[in-house]
Each structure stands twice: as C-alpha cells, then as structure tokens.
Amino acid sequence: MRRLGGIVTRLDRDGPTVYQPAEDSGLLAEAALETAHGRVLEVGTGSGWVAERIAAERGLRVVGSDRNPHAAREARGRGVEAVVADLLEPFRADAFDTVCFNPPYLPTDPENEWDDWMERALSGGESGRELIEPFLDDVGRVLAPDGVVLLLVSSLTGYEAVLALVEAAGFDHEVAVEESFPFETLSVLRLERRV
Amino acid sequence: MKESLMDVICCPLDKADLELDVDERDDEEILEGTLTCTECDEVYPIEDGIPNLLPPDMREEEEEAAA
Numbered sequence: 151m152r153r154l155g156g157i158v159t160r161l162d163r164d165g166p167t168v169y170q171p172a173e174d175s176g177l178l179a180e181a182a183l184e185t186a187h188g189r190v191l192e193v194g195t196g197s198g199w200v201a202e203r204i205a206a207e208r209g210l211r212v213v214g215s216d217r218n219p220h221a222a223r224e225a226r227g228r229g230v231e232a233v234v235a236d237l238l239e240p241f242r243a244d245a246f247d248t249v250c251f252n253p254p255y256l257p258t259d260p261e262n263e264w265d266d267w268m269e270r271a272l273s274g275g276e277s278g279r280e281l282i283e284p285f286l287d288d289v290g291r292v293l294a295p296d297g298v299v300l301l302l303v304s305s306l307t308g309y310e311a312v313l314a315l316v317e318a319a320g321f322d323h324e325v326a327v328e329e330s331f332p333f334e335t336l337s338v339l340r341l342e343r344r345v
Numbered sequence: 346m347k348e349s350l351m352d353v354i355c356c357p358l359d360k361a362d363l364e365l366d367v368d369e370r371d372d373e374e375i376l377e378g379t380l381t382c383t384e385c386d387e388v389y390p391i392e393d394g395i396p397n398l399l400p401p402d403m404r405e406e407e408e409e410a411a412a
Contacts, residue, residue: 189353213353219407222395231347232395239357240398246353 168221169271171199173329174336178252178302179203181326181338185298186210188247193237193285196271198225200250205230210248215241218267237285241292249289252302253281278307279315286319290343299341300326304334312339320344346375346396356382356389357400363389 179200186208192201195214205212214225215235226232233240254271257278274280289299299321303312316323321341328337356363361384369377380389380396390397397404
C-alpha cells in the first residue's frame with residue numbers, strides 16, 4: 151500500500167526523497183526470490199531493497215535502474231549495481247533473463263500532480279498506467295529468449311486494463327502472488343512470451 | 346559501475362555500442378568516466394560509480410532543476 155504518511159519518511163541530504171520499501175516491495179521481492187533466474191534487471195529500483203534481496207538471497211547478478219539519481223545512489227549504497235535510466239532505454243536486446251518492475255501506479259489528476267521525486271515514484275499519470283504501457287512495449291526487446299517479467303499491479307491501476315496491455319504486448323501471464331489490503335489488491339504478474 | 350555492465354548497456358537513443366573511458370577506478374569498479382556512443386557520439390557521464398544513461402534532454406532537464 152502506498153500511504154503517504156508512511157512513505158515520506160526520509161529526506162536525502164539535498165532534499166528529494168526516495169520511495170522506501172512498503173507492502174508492494176515485499177510482494178515483489180517474494181515473487182522474485184521464487185522466480186528470478188540468470189541476469190536480473192529491476193526497473194525503478196528506488197531504494198534498491200528488492201534488488202539487494204534478490205542478489206543476496208539468490209546469489210544472482212542484479213542491475214537496478216531508476217530515473218531518480220538519488221534513488222540510484224541509495225541503491226548503490228546497498229551494494230546494487232545502479233544505473234540512472236529512463237525505463238528500459240539504455241539496455242541491450244536479449245540482455246536479461248528476469249526483469250522486475252514495481253511501477254509508479256497511482257492514478258493522479260493532472261491538476262493535483264505535485265512534481266517532485268516522490269510524486270514521480272508514485273504517480274502513474276491520469277490512468278495509473280502511463281509507465282506500464284511503454285514498459286510493456288519495450289520489455290520484450292531486452293528479455294532473453296526464455297526470459298520472465300515480474301510486474302506489480304494494483305487494483306487501483308485497473309487490473310483488467312493492465313492485462314489487456316500484457317496481451318497486446320505478446321505475453322502470457324499468471325499471478326505469482328496476490329494480497330488484499332483495505333484499499334487495494336496487489337498482484338505480481340509473471341509474464342512469459344506467448345509461444 | 347563494474348566493467349561487466351558494458352555487456353548489458355547501450356546508447357538510449359539508438360541502441361548502439363558505448364565506448365568506455367575511465368578517469369578513476371578502484372579494484373572493482375569504475376568510479377568516474379564517460380560512456381560515448383559509437384554511432385551518435387553522445388557522451389554519458391559516470392559519476393560516483395553510477396552511469397547516467399538518461400537521454401540528453403532528460404538529463405539536462407534534471408540538471409536545470411537541480412541547479
């Protein structure tokens with residue numbers, strides 16, 4: 151869950167904030183520890199907590215990327231190999247066996263966007279799917295032939311609408327883990343290329 | 346960044362190979378340096394061990410915001 155009170159718990163020295171692990175991170179980590187194999191990329195790694203756990207507990211090589219340089223620094227501080235990047239843009243074709251993504255997913259009224267790093271970590275634009283769409287469009291490119299994608303989806307983001315995007319991008323899905331909270335249900339989808 | 350990161354990164358604009366120039370390294374990692382696209386010659390900085398591979402317009406936007 152993304153409760154604002156619980157999230158803005160920590161300020162970087164120079165002001166901007168980095169999204170700290172919450173229930174959604176825990177769920178993604180749970181799915182990733184079970185499923186991840188080979189070379190792993192975590193997109194939007196934030197604090198690096200999920201990437202660090204995959205590297206430590208599975209002994210895999212994990213790259214963590216984030217648009218927010220403060221997040222990349224925090225992730226690097228945890229020992230994660232960090233890159234500042236816009237989604238999947240600077241990654242090579244077929245480079246990763248596992249790609250994990252806990253996207254900014256809260257639907258946000260454009261009039262209410264507050265435009266700082268925490269807003270970017272949370273807001274999925276008006277639909278909540280503004281980053282999920284370009285991610286799904288491009289993830290097949292960076293994925294190795296037997297690769298798998300783990301995508302966290304909230305019911306707030308429109309579960310069916312995300313499934314339609316998954317279908318359109320040429321992936322089959324199954325639910326890896328799912329948990330209900332008072333205001334939303336979180337699912338981690340495991341995506342594989344449709345054969 | 347570790348030198349082995351070169352196996353998985355490319356230019357965000359045209360997906361071409363990058364060329365690594367190292368200014369400072371320790372035993373394990375490159376701490377300062379640049380990555381230059383072998384096609385479009387765009388230069389991406391490596392600072393404090395982290396490569397910034399944002400497309401140049403996004404990077405400039407952020408540098409302005411930080412200034």
